[in-house]
Structures are given as C-alpha cells and as structure tokens.
Amino acid sequence: xxxxxxxxxxxxxxxxxxxxxxxxxxxxxxxxxxxxxxxxxxxxxxxxxxxxxxxxxxxxxxxxxxxxxxxxxxxxxxxxxxxxxxxxxxxxxxxxxxxxxxxxxxxxxxxxxxxxxxxxxxxxxxxxxxxxxxxxxxxxxxxxxxxxxxxxxxxxxxxxxxxxxxxxxxxxxxxxxxxxxxxxxxxxxxxxxxxxxxxxxxxxxxxxxxxxxxxxxxxxxxxxxxxxxxxxxxxxxxxxxxxxxxxxxxxxxxxxxxxxxxxxxxxxxxxxxxxxxxxxxxxxxxxxxxxxxxxxxxxxxxxxxxxxxxxxxxxxxxxxxxxxxxxxxxxxxxxxxxxxxxxxxxxxxxxxxxxxxxxxxxxxxxxxxxxxxxxxxxxxxxxxxxxxxxxxxxxxxxxxxxxxxxxxxxxxxxxxxxxxxxxxxxxxxxxxxxxxxxxxxxxxxxxxxxxxxxxxxxxxxxxxxxxxxxxxxxxxxxx
Numbered sequence: 074x075x076x077x078x079x080x081x082x083x084x085x086x087x088x089x090x091x092x093x094x095x096x097x098x099x100x101x102x103x104x105x106x107x108x109x110x111x112x113x114x115x116x117x118x119x120x121x122x123x124x125x126x127x128x129x130x131x132x133x134x135x136x137x138x139x140x141x142x143x144x145x146x147x148x149x150x151x152x153x154x155x156x157x158x159x160x161x162x163x164x165x166x167x168x169x170x171x172x173x174x175x176x177x178x179x180x181x182x183x184x185x186x187x188x189x190x191x192x193x194x195x196x197x198x199x200x201x202x203x204x205x206x207x208x209x210x211x212x213x214x215x216x217x218x219x220x221x222x223x224x225x226x227x228x229x230x231x232x233x234x235x236x237x238x239x240x241x242x243x244x245x246x247x248x249x250x251x252x253x254x255x256x257x258x259x260x261x262x263x264x265x266x267x268x269x270x271x272x273x274x275x276x277x278x279x280x281x282x283x284x285x286x287x288x289x290x291x292x293x294x295x296x297x298x299x300x301x302x303x304x305x306x307x308x309x310x311x312x313x314x315x316x317x318x319x320x321x322x323x324x325x326x327x328x329x330x331x332x333x334x335x336x337x338x339x340x341x342x343x344x345x346x347x348x349x350x351x352x353x354x355x356x357x358x359x360x361x362x363x364x365x366x367x368x369x370x371x372x373x374x375x376x377x378x379x380x381x382x383x384x385x386x387x388x389x390x391x392x393x394x395x396x397x398x399x400x401x402x403x404x405x406x407x408x409x410x411x412x413x414x415x416x417x418x419x420x421x422x423x424x425x426x427x428x429x430x431x432x433x434x435x436x437x438x439x440x441x442x443x444x445x446x447x448x449x450x451x452x453x454x455x456x457x458x459x460x461x462x463x464x465x466x467x468x469x470x471x472x473x474x475x476x477x478x479x480x481x482x483x484x485x486x487x488x489x490x491x492x493x494x495x496x497x498x499x500x501x502x503x504x505x506x507x508x509x510x511x512x513x514x515x516x517x518x519x520x521x522x523x524x525x526x527x528x529x530x531x532x533x534x535x536x537x538x539x540x541x542x543x544x545x546x547x548x549x550x551x552x
Contacts, residue, residue: 085108086115090115098182113173114170118170123169125256126443129256135153187200187203210398215402223309225311226359228357242356244355245261246342249361250272255293259293272302273304284488284502365406366404367404377395378393390420439513455500466552497523
C-alpha cells in the first residue's frame with residue numbers, strides 16, 4: 074500500500090499538464106491530482122493559440138468582402154464589432170475550459186483550484202493551506218509574457234491583455250519582432266486598427282528563413298502595418314494633451330497600481346523612439362519575450378536546478394536533478410509549442426507509469442506563424458543548412474490565382490532546402506494563405522526522410538498553390 078496521498082501530483086492545468094494527468098489516471102490507473110491557480114486550459118486555450126487563431130479568422134473577413142466584389146458578389150462591409158466578437162470569444166473559451174475540467178473528472182483526476190508550491194521532493198503545499206504527498210511531481214506551469222525593464226512599462230499591455238480589452242484602440246504601437254508581435258500586428262490591422270510596429274533588429278521573425286521573413290515583412294506593410302526595423306522604444310508616458318512639451322516628467326510606476334486584467338488601460342500614450350520620433354498612440358503592446366512560470370515555487374529550495382531566465386533544467390526524459398520531480402512544457406523552455414508540451418506529457422507517462430523510458434523527440438517539428446499570409450516551416454532554414462553542408466535551394470514566388478484574379482498584390486513563397494549529398498529534404502518553408510495546413514503534410518514526409526526525388530515522383534494537385542512543392546525541378550541556387 075502506497076505511503077503517499079497520490080502517485081502523481083501535477084502542478085499546472087494547461088495542455089501538457091492536463092494530458093499527462095488524465096492519461097496517467099485513465100490509462101495507467103494512477104491516483105492523480107492536479108492544481109491550477111488560474112483557468113484550466115492554460116496559455117494555449119485561454120490566452121494564446123485558440124483565442125488568437127479565432128482573432129486571425131475574424132481579421133480576415135474584411136479582406137474577403139473586398140475580394141468577393143471582384144468575384145461578382147454585391148457585399149457590404151459595415152466594419153468590425155469588437156463587442157460582438159469578444160462576447161462569442163469568451164463563451165467559447167468558457168466552453169473549452171469546461172471540456173478540460175470534464176476530461177480530468179472523467180479520468181478520475183482530483184483537481185484543486187489553488188496555487189501549488191513544493192515543500193519537499195514529495196510534498197506539495199497549496200495556497201488553501203492543504204498539503205499532499207506524491208510519489209511523483211510534474212511541474213507544467215507554462216510561461217508568461219514580459220514587460221521590459223523601463224519606466225512606465227506598466228502603462229502598456231502584453232499579449233494576455235489583448236483578449237480582455239473593453240474596446241479596440243484606434244491606434245496601437247507593438248514593440249517586438251517575434252511571431253507574437255507579428256501575428257497581432259496583422260490581426261489588429263485586419264480589424265481596422267492603425268498599427269505601428271517597432272523592432273530593434275534588422276528584420277522581423279529572427280530564427281526563421283531569411284527569404285520567408287522578408288516576404289512576410291513586405292506583406293505586412295502591404296496590409297497597412299507601419300513597420301520600423303532597427304527601432305526601439307526609448308520613453309513612454311501618459312499623453313497630457315496638446316500642451317505636452319515632451320517626456321521630461323515621466324510617471325513613476327509606483328504611483329499607479331497595475332490595472333486589473335479586464336480594466337481599461339491608461340492612455341493615450343506618448344512614445345519616443347530611438348530614431349527620435351515622438352508619437353501618440355491609444356495603446357502600446359509589449360511583445361518582447363516570455364519567461365517560465367517558476368518563481369516562488371520552492372523549486373531551488375528542494376534541489377531543482379533553474380537555468381538562466383528561470384527555466385527548469387531537465388534531462389531527455391523531462392526529469393529534474395530531484396528524481397521524483399519532472400517538468401514539461403514552456404516552463405522548461407525547450408520548444409515552446411503546445412503540441413510539444415503534450416508530447417512531453419505523453420513521454421513522461423510512458424517513462425514513469427508504463428516502464429517504457431521515452432525521450433522526447435524535438436527534431437523536425439513543424440510550426441506555423443499566423444501572420445497574413447501565414448508562414449509554415451519545418452526543418453532547417455537556408456542559412457542553417459548551408460552552414461553545415463552543401464545544399465540546393467528550390468524556390469518559387471508568385472501571385473496565387475485567387476488574389477491575382479482580384480488584382481491584389483500579395484505573393485506566396487514555396488521553398489525546399491535539399492542536401493546535395495543525400496538528396497534529403499532538410500527544410501520546407503511556405504508563405505501563403507493556409508500555410509499552417511500545408512506544412513503539417515510536408516512535415517510528415519520530411520520527418521520520414523523523404524528525398525527531393527520522392528517529392529518529384531508525387532503527382533501535383535492542380536490548380537493549387539501547394540502543387541509547386543512537387544513541381545520545382547531545377548534549383549534556384551546552390552550553397
């Protein structure tokens with residue numbers, strides 16, 4: 074008979090933690106508990122992937138109406154109603170949270186709506202004052218967006234706050250050049266907001282294929298985003314009206330309490346940039362990075378090692394330096410994607426409860442950036458590949474049939490990176506509407522080790538954008 078209250082105690086009710094908990098309980102027969110201090114579903118379901126993708130859908134309809142006119146439809150665009158959309162959005166998020174709770178209950182997992190921290194290697198203490206022991210503890214607390222370390226940063230918002238705005242701002246400045254910044258720039262521009270974006274680097278979407286990121290930047294500008302690279306924010310303050318002479322009297326952060334999650338933010342805001350420009354915006358969004366949620370959990374006190382930035386250090390099996398404690402998902406800062414956290418949770422259950430040690434495979438993971446158009450990518454970029462071996466680059470860019478007919482300027486990109494020696498496709502990069510859907514299929518072939526000749530032998534589906542992936546016969550260049 075076990076001397077522990079539970080076989081497994083999971084801290085965090087996001088996608089990874091919920092999957093691990095319910096599989097360990099439902100399939101492995103373990104006695105499992107889970108604690109979540111906020112809403113079940115975590116970043117992805119409540120304040121990330123799901124609401125963001127629904128906003129992507131919403132932002133695309135304005136352009137569809139304009140395009141439909143070229144196809145003979147008599148349609149009106151009366152503008153976007155944020156209140157209608159946000160009402161439906163909150164209803165859907167409530168429904169999804171309920172699904173997560175039912176999945177846990179149906180699997181026999183005991184849940185606690187409380188914050189949890191570690192008391193020792195086998196003991197969890199809840200904010201309710203309760204303590205429980207567990208043979209194994211799994212930390213799956215995810216991450217959170219960061220505000221920069223600068224005066225008045227509290228006046229701006231972060232990505233979590235977007236979904237709780239009472240109304241859309243007329244103008245917004247987005248700081249950052251990663252996928253979150255670029256996605257929200259496209260979303261808000263598509264919803265009719267005047268969007269300006271500052272990024273301190275030379276080009277947005279650092280780490281992605283250079284040719285693909287260049288096309289995305291061009292497309293964002295065509296969408297109406299006022300994108301400034303090599304530019305950062307220097308100062309920010311509340312705008313005091315036409316008599317405001319400058320930024321010489323910044324508001325001390327201690328004078329203002331942080332606004333509640335669903336409260337209107339301070340504004341308008343006056344911003345000075347590194348290029349010397351001073352401009353007033355209704356809102357400022359910081360999309361300048363994220364940090365693992367590992368603070369004040371008692372991790373280091375019980376022997377768990379935290380890396381720089383607060384990420385929990387784990388081995389290939391998601392085990393920490395403390396044998397009874399494991400960690401998965403964004404709190405480990407390995408590959409911060411929801412499907413990866415779920416895979417890590419499944420591998421954890423296989424390792425600990427099925428006696429089948431299973432390392433997590435982080436190689437060749439397909440991903441998508443939901444800009445307009447989308448970017449789908451898997452494998453090596455051209456820059457990464459040419460640094461390790463001789464390659465051939467097969468690439469084409471063109472105006473797709475649907476938008477060309479409507480006389481719209483946007484272009485798409487299809488790109489394959491091929492090893493000269495083995496002929497294996499090392500990477501695939503697609504910039505196009507629906508690129509996220511396309512890259513999932515390409516990811517299967519590339520994960521299986523498909524060669525360029527395997528792609529060539531595949532009959533094209535015509536007329537489609539994606540047929541170009543299997544019809545490019547001659548390399549554009551070698552490197």
